[in-house]
Amino acid sequence: MQILDGKALSQKITQKVKEETQELKERHGIIPGLAVILVGDDPASHTYVKMKESACEKVGFYSIVHKMPASINQEEIEETIRMMNNNPNIHGILVQLPLPQHIDTTRILELIDPSKDVDGFHPYNFGRLMEGLDTFAPCTPLGVMEMLAAYDIDPKGMDVCVVGASNIVGKPMAALLLNANATVDICHIYTKDLQSHTKKADMVVVGVGKPNLITADMVKDGAVVVDIGINKLPDGKLVGDVDFENVSKKASYITPVPGGVGPMTIAMLLKNTLKAAKQRIKA
Ligand code: GUN
Numbered sequence: 001m002q003i004l005d006g007k008a009l010s011q012k013i014t015q016k017v018k019e020e021t022q023e024l025k026e027r028h029g030i031i032p033g034l035a036v037i038l039v040g041d042d043p044a045s046h047t048y049v050k051m052k053e054s055a056c057e058k059v060g061f062y063s064i065v066h067k068m069p070a071s072i073n074q075e076e077i078e079e080t081i082r083m084m085n086n087n088p089n090i091h092g093i094l095v096q097l098p099l100p101q102h103i104d105t106t107r108i109l110e111l112i113d114p115s116k117d118v119d120g121f122h123p124y125n126f127g128r129l130m131e132g133l134d135t136f137a138p139c140t141p142l143g144v145m146e147m148l149a150a151y152d153i154d155p156k157g158m159d160v161c162v163v164g165a166s167n168i169v170g171k172p173m174a175a176l177l178l179n180a181n182a183t184v185d186i187c188h189i190y191t192k193d194l195q196s197h198t199k200k201a202d203m204v205v206v207g208v209g210k211p212n213l214i215t216a217d218m219v220k221d222g223a224v225v226v227d228i229g230i231n232k233l234p235d236g237k238l239v240g241d242v243d244f245e246n247v248s249k250k251a252s253y254i255t256p257v258p259g260g261v262g263p264m265t266i267a268m269l270l271k272n273t274l275k276a277a278k279q280r281i282k283a
Pocket residue numbers: 094095096097098119139140168
């Protein structure tokens with residue numbers, strides 16, 4: 001069994017982004033700029049945004065965080081997005097999800113200029129992803145693909161079971177794997193017999209948010225197991241969706257939590273922002 005070390009790999013990618021950022025500054029006078037919109041006081045969202053800010057600082061990006069109270073109205077968020085769409089120093093715009101109940105999230109995401117949509121949540125980019133075209137792919141599934149590539153794990157021809165069908169993880173994950181020529185099975189909360197799907201898979205990718213959802217009896221010997229879940233237990237311990245201790249005894253490769261997919265997500269945000277900035281280079 002080999003651990004897929006997302007922490008080490010993300011550091012390597014971050015270093016590369018830093019070098020390319022320096023080059024972009026020197027050659028073209030462009031400093032990649034990321035605007036983050038954070039609404040309300042969800043502690044997890046605040047933690048994620050702090051991590052994103054600090055990552056931007058590390059690689060020499062310009063970044064701003066628009067913090068707004070949970071009581072803000074739709075129009076005020078939309079006005080901020082319009083401002084960021086028109087700001088030439090901003091190349092990437094990210095709205096931290098979830099937004100408060102009274103906000104229409106779809107309308108907010110659809111307002112982001114697709115060329116600045118570094119989270120890949122705009123339907124235009126999602127559509128391009130489905131078509132297998134160049135696009136901004138959502139950072140978490142993109143991080144999984146980078147990790148597989150770094151360890152020479154080629155999904156081509158593999159039976160892959162994706163557990164979780166969210167718009168930001170499961171669906172784009174399935175699209176990326178399908179584009180990489182895997183045979184993809186997507187399971188979700190209404191799947192009748194989850195084990196019958198996971199058990200026959202060469203690779204299981206799970207992002208649901210339920211500790212111990214995937215147990216050893218649910219995976220095939222030698223399967224690749226990718227755990228996207230992040231759950232905080234009552235004692236404060238962070239765990240994924242996979243029973244790591246027992247599943248790792250059967251898997252050929254497995255991601256730990258923490259230190260697996262999590263750090264890759266932020267590295268991909270940096271990569272996508274750099275990509276958006278590079279698209280501004282005048283021919
Ligand atoms: N909330 C949970 N994951 C994400 C993410 O990847 N991006 C944003 N913007 N919000 C999130």
